Amino acid sequence: MLTLYHAPNSRSSRILTLIEEMGITDQVAIRPVTICRFDGSGCADPANPHPEGKVPLLDHDGTLISETAAIILYLTALFPDSGMAPKPGDPRRGDYLTWLFWYGANMEPALIAARSGLSHPMFTATWREPAALAARIGTALRHSPWLLGDGYSAADLLIHSPYAWFPEATPEDPVIRDWVARCMDRPAVAAMKSRDAALIG
Numbered sequence: 001m002l003t004l005y006h007a008p009n010s011r012s013s014r015i016l017t018l019i020e021e022m023g024i025t026d027q028v029a030i031r032p033v034t035i036c037r038f039d040g041s042g043c044a045d046p047a048n049p050h051p052e053g054k055v056p057l058l059d060h061d062g063t064l065i066s067e068t069a070a071i072i073l074y075l076t077a078l079f080p081d082s083g084m085a086p087k088p089g090d091p092r093r094g095d096y097l098t099w100l101f102w103y104g105a106n107m108e109p110a111l112i113a114a115r116s117g118l119s120h121p122m123f124t125a126t127w128r129e130p131a132a133l134a135a136r137i138g139t140a141l142r143h144s145p146w147l148l149g150d151g152y153s154a155a156d157l158l159i160h161s162p163y164a165w166f167p168e169a170t171p172e173d174p175v176i177r178d179w180v181a182r183c184m185d186r187p188a189v190a191a192m193k194s195r196d197a198a199l200i201g
């Protein structure tokens with residue numbers, strides 16, 4: 001059995017979107033939990049087995065997987081025909097894995113540091129700055145509508161997500177702006193939003 005520990009309007013909402021995109025809503029139970037929000041509201045839920053009280057967390061028959069990118073990898077491997085990830089042996093697989101890991105190792109830290117008004121040569125040396133992130137994404141999208149080419153994938157779902165949360169952080173590049181709009185326009189995103197709205201009540 002698969003259970004997603006989820007808090008609405010949070011990083012775990014991306015996994016709701018993924019589940020919709022993969023057509024596996026009937027295979028993953030959603031377990032709403034409370035979390036400590038960065039504005040000071042909310043609190044960790046004792047029912048959440050995440051070691052830090054965070055979401056998302058996926059429980060697969062007692063195997064716990066945290067970290068958004070790890071959950072994406074896990075689910076797309078478990079359901080390889082979902083169409084959301086190139087399979088091993090597909091030449092696009094390298095780009096797919098690169099984007100997933102690049103997100104957690106570079107993109108999110110760089111954007112959070114910038115949003116917090118922090119800068120340090122070590123940050124730039126390690127994560128680069130938002131303009132460099134945008135340049136890399138823009139280069140990937142210059143000749144194709146999605147990061148991996150002609151088809152939308154979990155890489156698009158993950159990489160566009162900070163720009164969906166913080167539109168003001170979206171680079172001016174029209175190629176990136178159009179891509180973010182295409183990602184946000186997907187029926188799975190609308191389905192995720194209505195599921196989250198129902199949970200908020």
Ligand SMILES: N[C@@H](CCC(=O)N[C@@H](CS)C(=O)NCC(=O)O)C(=O)O
Nearest residue numbers: 010011035036053054055056067068
């Ligand atoms: N790197 C983790 C971050 C998870 C994370 O920080 N989730 C937030 C929700 S947006 C959370 O659960 N915060 C609760 C807390 O900080 O205690 C991932 O991408 O899954």
